[in-house]
Amino acid sequence: GAVVSQHPSRVICKSGTSVKIECRSLDFQATTMFWYRQFPKQSLMLMATSNEGSKATYEQGVEKDKFLINHASLTLSTLTVTSAHPEDSSFYICSARGFGYGYTFGSGTRLTVV
Amino acid sequence: KNEVEQSPQNLTAQEGEFITINCSYSVGISALHWLQQHPGGGIVSLFMLSSGKKKHGRLIATINIQEKHSSLHITASHPRDSAVYICAALSKGNQFYFGTGTSLTVIP
Numbered sequence: 676g677a678v679v680s681q682h683p684s685r686v687i688c689k690s691g692t693s694v695k696i697e698c699r700s701l702d703f704q705a706t707t708m709f710w711y712r713q714f715p716k717q718s719l720m721l722m723a724t725s726n727e728g729s730k731a732t733y734e735q736g737v738e739k740d741k742f743l744i745n746h747a748s749l750t751l752s753t754l755t756v757t758s759a760h761p762e763d764s765s766f767y768i769c770s771a772r773g774f775g776y777g778y779t780f781g782s783g784t785r786l787t788v789v
Numbered sequence: 790k791n792e793v794e795q796s797p798q799n800l801t802a803q804e805g806e807f808i809t810i811n812c813s814y815s816v817g818i819s820a821l822h823w824l825q826q827h828p829g830g831g832i833v834s835l836f837m838l839s840s841g842k843k844k845h846g847r848l849i850a851t852i853n854i855q856e857k858h859s860s861l862h863i864t865a866s867h868p869r870d871s872a873v874y875i876c877a878a879l880s881k882g883n884q885f886y887f888g889t890g891t892s893l894t895v896i897p
Binding site: 684709713716717718719721766768777778779780781782783785 | 791822824829830831832833834837875879884885887888889890
């Protein structure tokens, strides 16, 4: 079955630094990748949608300069949280979709900014 | 009002019990997904339904399109079933609407 690998699973960083999260589709080509954020006890919230080779489409209220998304290949998308602050601490999860494949979720990344 | 409502929010069961989690949605859908989120956070897709019923092992998912309602059943529950179960409605515009999840704890 389709597998999406997300790394790192946990990261702690200092306030003001940037953090990169990777999402890879291991056995299929992901034409579209989705990035979600989840606060404790809440639903997943869509942050942005990226199509390979195109600029990401951000949801209302999500700062595109803060959350940089790159989808340079059909198997890799990255989310970079720039100049992270404690309020960016959250659980980030990606999902990928490809031709003939449904939606497959990554295992998520727990970001803690100290 | 959320587009997807789940009940109950929290559920504690004894090992072996039959469990039902309910999901109601208000959007027009192309499919309804049931997801399992483990304590570490990783999400696994359990079912994708557009009609009827699906079964995988001890898990059964049903959907009634006319009533906009889906249920997830777990037979002979086990402590390893303890997780958060999320109902996600995929709209016809390919947008996901997620429920807030049902936290299940199965006690030995």
